[in-house]
Amino acid sequence: MGQPEIAQEHIIVTGGASGIGASVVEDLTGRGALVTVLDLQQAVSEERPATVDYMRVDVTDEPAVQTAVARARQRGGQVTGLVTCHGIRGSFLPALDLDFARTRNVLDVHVLGTLAVSREVVRGLEGAPASIVTVSSTTAFGGWEKQSDYGVAKAAVRQLTENLAIEWAPLGVRVNSVAPGHTLTPMVQEMIDGGYDPGAVFARTPLGRFATPGEMAASIVFLLLDATFVTGQCLAVDGGWTVVGK
Ligand SMILES: NC(=O)c1ccc[n+]([C@@H]2O[C@H](COP(=O)([O-])OP(=O)(O)OC[C@H]3O[C@@H](n4cnc5c(N)ncnc54)[C@H](O)[C@@H]3O)[C@@H](O)[C@H]2O)c1
Numbered sequence: 001m002g003q004p005e006i007a008q009e010h011i012i013v014t015g016g017a018s019g020i021g022a023s024v025v026e027d028l029t030g031r032g033a034l035v036t037v038l039d040l041q042q043a044v045s046e047e048r049p050a051t052v053d054y055m056r057v058d059v060t061d062e063p064a065v066q067t068a069v070a071r072a073r074q075r076g077g078q079v080t081g082l083v084t085c086h087g088i089r090g091s092f093l094p095a096l097d098l099d100f101a102r103t104r105n106v107l108d109v110h111v112l113g114t115l116a117v118s119r120e121v122v123r124g125l126e127g128a129p130a131s132i133v134t135v136s137s138t139t140a141f142g143g144w145e146k147q148s149d150y151g152v153a154k155a156a157v158r159q160l161t162e163n164l165a166i167e168w169a170p171l172g173v174r175v176n177s178v179a180p181g182h183t184l185t186p187m188v189q190e191m192i193d194g195g196y197d198p199g200a201v202f203a204r205t206p207l208g209r210f211a212t213p214g215e216m217a218a219s220i221v222f223l224l225l226d227a228t229f230v231t232g233q234c235l236a237v238d239g240g241w242t243v244v245g246k
Pocket residue numbers: 014015016017018019020021038039040041057058059060084085086087088109113135136137138179180181182183184185186187188
């Protein structure tokens with residue numbers, strides 16, 4: 001049996017030019033959805049289906065986000081869904097060594113960037129239902145060393161998801177989150193190139209490997225389109241990472 005047809009959907013994907021976001025775009029366009037990508041960069045892949053529109057936008061620039069979402073609506077019609085897959089790495093430094101300019105940027109990109117795009121989409125819904133999936137991280141579960149920027153930002157995204165789910169349920173908007181475990185994307189490849197040890201990750205992960213971006217996209221699309229009575233949840237897609245030692 002093939003994938004269900006979702007040609008009536010118009011979904012915005014932030015960070016859709018690379019990694020997990022690019023896989024979400026591929027999954028959605030493969031099912032026939034119209035997709036608008038908002039990203040700092042152009043698509044990394046050369047293959048661009050005609051049903052994807054790429055706009056270069058910094059999600060921390062609120063006026064630019066407002067313009068982009070309005071243009072997306074003009075070109076693709078009512079927005080029915082949003083996936084916020086944009087993101088940057090943290091400093092991976094002890095709290096005592098954090099440079100606050102960079103810390104502010106990490107918080108800004110992940111937390112305010114997610115909020116800026118989400119509320120711009122919701123403001124334009126005019127009573128139509130919609131679904132949002134944000135992207136958190138396993139670092140949002142519990143305490144970790146060297147995660148006082150990125151981990152705190154991702155915990156805030158998880159919390160924001162719960163708050164927005166409650167505020168926007170009466171508007172017919174579901175808001176959920178996926179917390180990826182280690183997923184082999186350009187972001188993680190960069191970490192490995194900088195000396196991060198995949199062997200230690202595999203040893204700590206019950207399923208013993210990295211996730212693929214496609215596996216992450218499948219869970220995101222499930223929450224976005226199929227899980228119609230789920231809202232406010234954060235689904236850890238992590239090969240068992242967060243249940244170790246529970
Ligand atoms: N890869 C992992 O193992 C992993 C684990 C946990 C969480 N995550 C999260 O998943 C999301 C996707 O990560 P990825 O691994 O695919 O990374 P990636 O670097 O491959 O893709 C991130 C995309 O976000 C875009 N982006 C960054 N800042 C932006 C901004 N200010 N405005 C617009 N676009 C911006 C980048 O240009 C890039 O295309 C991120 O939120 C990341 O924190 C990833």
